Amino acid sequence: MKRKTTIIFTAAILACGFIFTSCKSEAEKNKCEITISFDGEEVSGTCVYDFYDEEFLTSDKPDREESSIYPRSLEFFLPANAYKKDAKNPPADKSDSFAYPNGFSEGSIKINSVKVNGETADNALIDEDLTTLCVSMKNYSPQKTTVEIDFTTVVPDSLLRLGKNGDKVNLGDFYPLVSVKEEKGYYKSTYSKFGDPYYTDLFDYKVSITLPSEYVVASSGTPTSTVVDGFKTTYSYAAENCRHFAFVLGKNFIVDEKKTENGLIALYSDKKEQETLDLIADVIKYFSETFGPYPYETFSVAITGFKEGGMEYTGLCFISDALSDEQKKLAIAHETAHEWWYSAVGNDQIASAYLDEGLCEYSTYLYFSARGDQQTADRIISSAKSAYKSFYDLSSVLSGKADTSMNRPLGKFSSDYEYVNVAYNKSLLAFYEYEKATGRNKTIKGLKKYYEKNKFAFATLDLLTDSLGLKDFFKSYVEGSVLI
Numbered sequence: 001m002k003r004k005t006t007i008i009f010t011a012a013i014l015a016c017g018f019i020f021t022s023c024k025s026e027a028e029k030n031k032c033e034i035t036i037s038f039d040g041e042e043v044s045g046t047c048v049y050d051f052y053d054e055e056f057l058t059s060d061k062p063d064r065e066e067s068s069i070y071p072r073s074l075e076f077f078l079p080a081n082a083y084k085k086d087a088k089n090p091p092a093d094k095s096d097s098f099a100y101p102n103g104f105s106e107g108s109i110k111i112n113s114v115k116v117n118g119e120t121a122d123n124a125l126i127d128e129d130l131t132t133l134c135v136s137m138k139n140y141s142p143q144k145t146t147v148e149i150d151f152t153t154v155v156p157d158s159l160l161r162l163g164k165n166g167d168k169v170n171l172g173d174f175y176p177l178v179s180v181k182e183e184k185g186y187y188k189s190t191y192s193k194f195g196d197p198y199y200t201d202l203f204d205y206k207v208s209i210t211l212p213s214e215y216v217v218a219s220s221g222t223p224t225s226t227v228v229d230g231f232k233t234t235y236s237y238a239a240e241n242c243r244h245f246a247f248v249l250g251k252n253f254i255v256d257e258k259k260t261e262n263g264l265i266a267l268y269s270d271k272k273e274q275e276t277l278d279l280i281a282d283v284i285k286y287f288s289e290t291f292g293p294y295p296y297e298t299f300s301v302a303i304t305g306f307k308e309g310g311m312e313y314t315g316l317c318f319i320s321d322a323l324s325d326e327q328k329k330l331a332i333a334h335e336t337a338h339e340w341w342y343s344a345v346g347n348d349q350i351a352s353a354y355l356d357e358g359l360c361e362y363s364t365y366l367y368f369s370a371r372g373d374q375q376t377a378d379r380i381i382s383s384a385k386s387a388y389k390s391f392y393d394l395s396s397v398l399s400g401k402a403d404t405s406m407n408r409p410l411g412k413f414s415s416d417y418e419y420v421n422v423a424y425n426k427s428l429l430a431f432y433e434y435e436k437a438t439g440r441n442k443t444i445k446g447l448k449k450y451y452e453k454n455k456f457a458f459a460t461l462d463l464l465t466d467s468l469g470l471k472d473f474f475k476s477y478v479e480g481s482v483l484i
């Protein structure tokens with residue numbers, strides 16, 4: 001995500017992570033097929049997951065040592081339930097007029113049925129916000145298990161990841177996401193007012209959406225078919241190695257497309273924006289040449305009502321329609337960089353947000369510097385430095401000691417202010433200082449290696465420093481011992 005409020009004061013760093021997925025053959029790759037319709041208010045349909053991965057299916061141990069409902073289970077994160085009116089961990093305060101300009105509006109997801117290998121399965125919504133769906137896997141098959149979830153998601157009026165705003169509809173957070181399984185059990189995701197509360201594995205997606213034909217659809221994935229039936233249209237997509245699928249719907253979108261050597265680039269905006277399209281194409285070109293080839297066939301940018309500056313999904317990003325031209329170009333570079341750092345090279349965005357956010361900030365700095373806009377590049381660094389120093393001084397005065405450790409889950413940050421300064425600004429400064437110490441060529445070479453080695457897997461601080469070296473240097477930033 002790109003913070004609107006920190007466009008001028010941005011910076012950050014990297015590090016950390018955990019699990020990883022080794023490259024799988026096509027036959028073993030887990031799949032997700034989503035078939036939904038949207039009627040202007042609700043998304044309803046099914047999400048069918050096919051699991052071939054033995055790690056998901058062959059454990060004899062309970063998945064949660066203490067709170068297992070079912071002896072063997074699969075768990076899913078339901079971010080849409082964080083939009084319920086009584087949610088303890090909501091995406092925004094109900095009184096937040098930036099999130100809810102027309103007053104609070106409730107969103108939710110209802111699970112209508114769950115089937116495992118064709119049979120109705122026991123399931124339960126757990127956790128205080130009902131954001132975890134626990135599904136009994138008593139009739140799983142070690143070779144392949146299919147979980148079919150029928151759901152209905154209510155889309156609130158909001159400028160959030162899930163929200164209707166004017167003639168636009170942001171459709172992030174609308175479907176159940178599979179929780180990542182670690183040694184101790186499923187990773188529990190909790191929604192948060194700041195940061196990106198996701199830790200998601202890769203699936204090969206097939207998605208279709210049927211909706212009133214007046215909507216133009218910006219989407220993750222590559223379009224595979226369009227079928228018009230009366231007043232409704234069904235759009236279908238395929239997305240391999242997709243971490244998170246999303247849409248933005250708009251009734252007045254003008255679509256500008258550009259075929260490039262790095263894939264099809266599309267801009268969805270209410271007005272023609274040739275310069276913006278050219279910028280997106282150039283950013284993709286630069287990152288492809290610098291870090292390694294763009295990992296997908298298409299990349300779409302949708303200009304929409306959004307509380308923050310932007311939000312990344314695989315092959316798609318939201319960019320707020322309220323940004324200045326300067327803020328917009330920084331947000332586009334940042335969100336585009338997330339296709340490399342978050343989508344292709346994944347990480348736990350909850351516990352190690354600095355890994356992707358800091359690298360995206362540094363990538364933004366690199367882009368403007370490499371393209372000769374040193375003024376913008378320098379401003380990115382100086383803003384990050386001054387914002388971080390102010391945060392450090394203020395926190396030291398208020399709390400006696402500023403907590404500058406970077407490897408903390410979102411819930412361990414005391415405020416958005418602290419999170420932005422630590423996960424974005426400090427992380428950017430770590431990469432920047434690394435470049436100053438080792439030189440830009442070596443930095444780029446290291447990042448190229450990091451991308452190549454960790455593409456379509458999960459990265460960690462150790463894996464980052466395996467490629468970049470200077471492990472103690474990065475650790476001193478991440479653990480909070482370095483003085484900036």
Ligand SMILES: [Zn+2]
Binds near residue numbers: 002335356357
């Ligand atoms: Zn970001």
